[in-house]
Amino acid sequence: MHSPTRLKPLLATLLVLIICFPSTAQPIDLRTATWVISPNVPSPMKETAPAVLTEEIAKRTGITLKNATGWPKGNAPVIALVLASDKTLLSRNVPVGDGNGPEFKPEGYRIVTETAGGNKTIWIIGADTRGILFGTGYLLRHLKMSKSFVGRPLLELDGPVDLATSPAYPIRGHQLGYRSTANTYDAWSVAQFDQYIRELAIFGSNAVEGIPFHEDDKPSPHFKIPAREMRIKMSEICQKYDMDYWVWTPATFELTDKTKRQAELDLHEQFYKEVPRLDHIFFPGGDPGDNHPSEVLPFLQELQSRLVKHHPKAKMWISLQGFDTEQIDYFYKYLETEKPAWLQGVVSGPGSPPMAETRYRLPKQYQHRQYPDITHSVRCEFPVEKFDQAFALTLGRESVNPRPFAFAKIHAKYAPFTDGFVSYSDGSHDDVNKVLWSMRGWDPQADVHGIMEEYCNFFFNHVIASSAAGMIEGLEQNWKGPLAENGGVEMTYLNTSFYRRMEEERLENNWRWQMLVFRAFYDRYTRMRLIREQELEKQANAILAAGDKTNLAGTMDKALVMVNKADTEPTQRDLRRELTELSDALYTSIGLQTSTEKHQPRNPERGVVMDFVDYPLNNRWWLADEFEKIKKMTSPDEQLARLKTIAFWENPGPGSYYDDISSVAKGPRVKTISDDATDVAWWDNGKSRKRLSTQLFQREPELDYDNLDPRARYIIRVAGEGDALLRVDGRRLSPIVYNKESETFKEWIVPLSLTQDGKISVTFDGPEESQLNWRKQSKISDVWLLKQP
Structure with a gap:
């Protein structure tokens, strides 16, 4: 640890300024x-x-x-x-x-x-x-x-x-699931849950949602006490703080199975008897589960009859997640004809019908609660827009993710259709987001920076409250736009490093502070790696571009040595070492599981960011595999042609253009934003060896080109999978090359009549593939506009 001795004069100066210029x-x-x-x-x-x-x-x-x-x-x-x-x-x-x-x-x-x-x-x-x-x-x-x-x-x-x-919304809560899929909660003691629930209440939360049954057969190695005991303890804690105790409880079996149905009812009733406080049961309709509402609704009615025997004021809720149009219509027809008094309301979460539609269709006597996913960054309900691929591949789905301004806007968009929220959370990494939602649920007009200052004043101290709030906001800005171009990452890192040294005696064991430092350091490490590894690939491509048939093997070996310097001569070793120390400190302080080797997480996708901290940010894995394929080719001409294709993949030459469709750094002509293009970044358990551009995609991208040569002939080339139904200026073109496999090409000649004005718009029709799993549907990852000689 750094000694704060050198900083004492500066700290003294700060204190003098505060004393000499007090508040009015x-x-x-x-x-x-x-x-x-x-x-x-x-x-x-x-x-x-x-x-x-x-x-x-x-x-x-x-x-x-x-x-x-x-x-x-x-x-x-x-x-x-x-x-x-x-x-x-x-x-x-x-x-x-x-x-x-x-x-x-x-x-x-x-x-x-x-x-x-x-x-x-x-x-x-x-x-x-x-x-x-x-x-x-x-x-x-x-x-x-x-x-x-x-x-x-x-x-x-x-x-x-x-x-x-007084609060604007009556429901303001968060899910704290003591289960093995959580990246933190499964490692907590009763005392830690008590303290955390207290802190949620201090920031205006009035509800906690637990996970009651389905994790009992797969306990976490981190459990301090069995799940059955912990859910009773959580009920007792809610009683102590007068917090509503919700439970999320799906049916992952066929409700037509009478034996399993009866066992589930009995299991519920035993739980109802054991807990001193229980206010709400939330049954997710189809996430997970695969039961028709004609089976779900009678089951919930019977559950409710057992629930009120032990908790007379408790309420029953359902979500329409995973229901198709017929099932949704059945549900609303049931409400219209049966008018069930036993049902309190509907929950809207990922996979639910639109929230506005739900509020408008739902009779007024029923409440409407949001179930927002505030815990994930990709492959989720609210993915980070224009997330740089370097972060998607390393920080991934479940990392320390303060997004105060984004979630303030999301809350403002959907909250008016609801009576409040209980968020979906799988760990302490989204702590800032919980506070933001709690306080905007109390006052939707509350200033976001003011909320962050209150957070930092309470959890850190008043001296650094404003600066630390700026650090949190800086971490959110780190995720906006091309990482290599974002100099703010460096400033957030420098500010965090400064205050870390100044405050380390008071904050070194504060897990919230550790999380901010960890993210600031991780972001900077990733940015420095990205800049260097992309430059190494440019140098490797230059080697390939200069190669000829006389020494193909030597050219490939030389290029591979160059691009592999990312591993043989790694950058930022001191920063990398600090990340390891911080990740271990977070495991000790709050149970955050960031390493498979050290922390026994459920699986690598659950916030295990240290497994991916050195994932390649250039194409060295792909190049190694491609070179092995090339070495097996029998024709030197084919070998050289493939090397040239690789060398000029992202740099097709003067007058030509390349776009990596969903890369915020390499798709300047792309107008569309994918809802969540980084989804495929999780192929092969997050360790895909595919070309980086292939791991991103859109289905119907739109691109605009201008300043074209009206006398030149252009060819459009597309890489992806499946079909690509291309239009130029609204006109469907017929391809001259049409390969459907990954990393193969489709090509179209652009008619001269379309480029006479020096510009074109390129769009794609979506093929009818509703019968296919989304992973099998067509994807477009790379687009070239190639000027012909």
Whole structure:
């Protein structure tokens, strides 16, 4: 670890600046504060809210606030926790409004500072028990706290404050599945779940979703206790924090099997008996599962009859994921004719009908909940747009993925059609996204940067809150556009490195901080590798371009030595070593499983980014395989021709153009954006040896060309798989070459009449392939416009 000694003068300067230029508001010093709570607050919140307040302050300051049985004398400050229905507390009037303010609405609260009788009082006034907890969370998010700030503990609130608020959406939760497919949760203890659920509540979440049964037969090697025990413990934790406890529970068998159906009903009822709190059952219609709603709905009705015997207020939900048009229509007809009172609402998740359509078709008496995938980056509901292939191949589907601005826009787009959300999450790597969704679910107009500052103030400290928020936002920007051109990656890395050294004594074991550092370092390492490895390939192609028939084998060997310098002379060795240390530190601190060799993940796709940290970012694996094929050719002319094709693949010469269809770096003429072109990057368990451009595709790309020579003849060449129904300026052309296999070519002559104006538009019709699995459908990966001599 680096010593912070060299940075002490700089840190001292920062502190002097903060002291010399204070906030205009007079802060309230709470180091000697006591707390009081209304006797009308019921248990367990009467114990929970003060515990959250005092324990979180003690962790950060070393100060333990004391409970006062009477209003303290003198000017000692007081934190008072009361219900909006309280008129007085210890003979002091509670400063509430006329009964119409947000603090009287479900889960709402008012925070108001008051000076009376010499005491400065911070009132936390909750509409109900949740309001008291959420108000406590607001206070904790806005306190300045430190164990040593200019030689003394710091605990203060910028005052005065008078704020009242209530949530816009009643459902604000996250799935925390204690199962082997999670990349983190399966390694957690009961205490870690308790702390994490507490922290979600501090940021406005009111629900947790568990995974009850289907993982029991495949336990994780990381389990601290059996899954059955943990789901009971999670229910107890939700009871403690007054959080709704949901469970996600599919039927992965045929419901027409009476024996299995009865066993499933009995399994559910046993679970219902065991847990002290259960609020909602969410049954995904067809993801997983393959049952018709005519079987699903009666099954859920019977489930609900058993559920309410043990939890009378619990609700039943269904999603239409995986249902076809006939099944969806059947469901709505059932609602129309049967009007089931046992059903609470519909959940919309990946594979569901459009959310607006669902809200419009769903009768008003039923609620509508979103199930957003905030945990994945590719092969998912909300893939990163224009994701550089280098990240898709290395960070992949499930990496540390703060996307605050993207998810703020996604939430704003879909939330108005819903009553809220419980997100899909498979680990701690999406922690920032959970906080963003929780707080925008409370206030859809909340400033994104402000949310990030509150996150960093609470989890790190007030000194670096703004800078750390900028780091998080920088990580999101790192994923936008061509990586090699993104100099912001370097700046995010430098800023993170600086604050890491400055704050390492306080933050080195903070897993949220470790995640930010890890991503910043990983991004920079990947960028530096990409730049170098692409340059090595250019040099290798130059060797191939200069080759002739006299020494084909030597040319190939020389080119391979050049491109393989990525392995024999690796770059950024110190940074690579730090990534290993950070990944191991994250496994120790939070159980994040980033290495198959060390951390025993379920499979490499589950966030195991250290398995792919050195995946080739040039075509050296493909070249090695191609050279072996070429060496087996019997004709030197064919061998040389193939080498020339490889050499000029991405550089077809003056007046000609090449586009890697779904590469943000190498497709400048492509107008369309694939929904998720990086899906095929997971061939061969993420270790595909295919040419990099072949691992990206679109089905119906559109390209525009201009500044063409009106006197020249052009040929369009396409690589991909299957069919390519090409049009130029809307006119369907007939091919002169039409190979359908991967990495073979199709070619069309462009009529001179179409290039007379110096420009053309190229489009593709989609072939009818609905009978094929999507992996077998036609793909277009590379397009050339070749000017003929």
